Amino acid sequence: MPQNRAWTLASFPTGWVKEDNFKLVESPAPQPKDGEVLVKNLWLSLDPYMRGRLSQQKSYVKGVEIGEVMTGETAGEVVASKHPKFRPGDTVTAPSGWQLYGCHEGGLLTQVDASRVPLSYFLGCIGMPGRTAYFGLKDIGQPKPGETVVVSAASGAVGSVVGQLAKSAGCRAVGIAGGAQKCAHVVNELGFDACVDYKAGNLYRDLKEACPDGVDVYFENVGGETLDTLLRLMRFRGRIVVCGLISDYNATEPYGVKMFRSILVNRLKVQGMIVFDWLERYPEANAALLDLVIAGKLKYRESVLEGIESAPRGLIGLLKGENFGKQLVKLA
Numbered sequence: 001m002p003q004n005r006a007w008t009l010a011s012f013p014t015g016w017v018k019e020d021n022f023k024l025v026e027s028p029a030p031q032p033k034d035g036e037v038l039v040k041n042l043w044l045s046l047d048p049y050m051r052g053r054l055s056q057q058k059s060y061v062k063g064v065e066i067g068e069v070m071t072g073e074t075a076g077e078v079v080a081s082k083h084p085k086f087r088p089g090d091t092v093t094a095p096s097g098w099q100l101y102g103c104h105e106g107g108l109l110t111q112v113d114a115s116r117v118p119l120s121y122f123l124g125c126i127g128m129p130g131r132t133a134y135f136g137l138k139d140i141g142q143p144k145p146g147e148t149v150v151v152s153a154a155s156g157a158v159g160s161v162v163g164q165l166a167k168s169a170g171c172r173a174v175g176i177a178g179g180a181q182k183c184a185h186v187v188n189e190l191g192f193d194a195c196v197d198y199k200a201g202n203l204y205r206d207l208k209e210a211c212p213d214g215v216d217v218y219f220e221n222v223g224g225e226t227l228d229t230l231l232r233l234m235r236f237r238g239r240i241v242v243c244g245l246i247s248d249y250n251a252t253e254p255y256g257v258k259m260f261r262s263i264l265v266n267r268l269k270v271q272g273m274i275v276f277d278w279l280e281r282y283p284e285a286n287a288a289l290l291d292l293v294i295a296g297k298l299k300y301r302e303s304v305l306e307g308i309e310s311a312p313r314g315l316i317g318l319l320k321g322e323n324f325g326k327q328l329v330k331l332a
Contacts, residue, residue: 002040004029005308006099009064013054016250017319019312021054022070022098030103037081037109039094039102041074044329045123046314047157048221051249060274070098070311073128074331075112075119086111093122098311100331117293124157124326125300126289132275133161134285136241137169137219139278140271145170147216150207150233152226154195155182155301157326158243161289162219163192164298171217174210176203176226178321185324190299204229214238223247224255231259234266242272250319301325 003026010023032038053063053071064071074096078086083106086092091114096102112122124130136158143149149166153159154175163173163186175186175195183195194210196203207215207229214235220227223245234240248254263270278285292298303323305314311329318327 001031002029002101003027004099004101006069006097007308007311008069009054009066011066012056013250015252017051017054017312017316019316022312024309029101032080032082032103034082035105036103037083037086037092037106038079039074039076039092039096039104039109040079040332041076041094041096041100041102042330042332043075043120043123044098044308044311044331045073045075045127046311046318046323046327046329047072047128048244048246048249048318050315051246051319060276071095072097073123074102075123076102076331081106091119093127098308100308117290120302120304120328120330121293121300123328124302125161125293125298126286128275129157129326130161130289131278131282131285132243132273133158133165133219134289135275135278135281136243136273137162137165137217140241140269140273141217141219141239143169143171143217146172148172148174148211148213149217149219150174150176150211150215150230151219151221152176152198153221153244153246153321154186154190154192155324156221159219159221160186160190160301160325161298164190164292166217167191167193168292168297172211174207174215176207176222182324185301189301198226204232207233217241219243221246228255228257228259231257231262234262234268236266238266238268240268240270242270246319303327305329307331 078090092109149171151159151162155177166173173192186195196206221244224247
């Protein structure tokens with residue numbers, strides 16, 4: 001029987017997440033019961049939402065309790081099955097969390113075809129981040145040809161897809177990223193029209209220069225001062241898609257938005273989005289994103305750490321903006 005290794009929650013973080021908030025435990029891999037499937041996880045996705053699961057505050061889903069395996073999506077291979085839909089060797093995505101093996105009811109797994117694109121892509125541009133970009137921009141942002149779309153965290157898993165989808169919709173795409181290297185990648189590799197380095201310290205001035213006619217759609221992944229700055233630049237009846245607020249996730253005192261008046265004056269539509277709300281339409285996004293990747297019209301970059309031991313360090317780095325592209329842990 002193979003040995004499982006799993007990261008469990010040892011304590012709730014106060015402020016920034018620390019590695020000692022987690023505990024690595026070993027145990028025999030679980031065995032599937034009737035209707036269940038045992039998956040050997042090959043890839044683990046690390047995402048900003050995980051910080052919210054480490055809190056006892058009310059959220060859109062239940063948080064992780066002390067002693068429970070840290071939540072997270074994985075991609076892997078079926079090794080044993082007592083479900084008629086799955087066979088050993090099938091490649092799937094699963095809600096296994098931070099562990100080497102996961103045992104799940106068959107209805108919780110999604111079978112994927114890793115013969116056309118790498119398996120890891122189903123955790124990124126053809127997975128939850130890609131679907132988030134697709135539905136958030138298309139259904140809430142509703143971009144029209146010729147409009148200006150701005151996205152924060154533009155080199156990340158969600159933001160990079162948002163900008164490329166905006167370009168395919170005939171829009172001007174402007175990114176916000178941290179550092180000259182990321183900004184160059186966003187423009188030169190992803191095809192954005194411009195990218196502003198928020199670390200340069202001139203965010204408003206640089207964004208105003210990059211968006212001389214104002215901003216029609218803002219896809220928010222950061223919050224805080226960045227959101228306040230964009231509120232100053234939004235055009236009449238602009239749309240703001242609130243997908244993430246990573247700048248506040250580790251703050252003990254959340255940032256207070258000062259430019260709220262812009263929502264009233266410009267009649268802005270501001271809507272939060274959680275991708276689960278589009279569950280029934282996932283196949284639509286998956287097919288559209290896969291076609292774009294295969295056609296070379298959707299570029300994608302990964303940051304990969306090796307081994308289950310690196311998961312806590314990877315999450316901490318992600319929350320500090322140290323990743324470049326989609327953050328993954330290669331488990332095997």
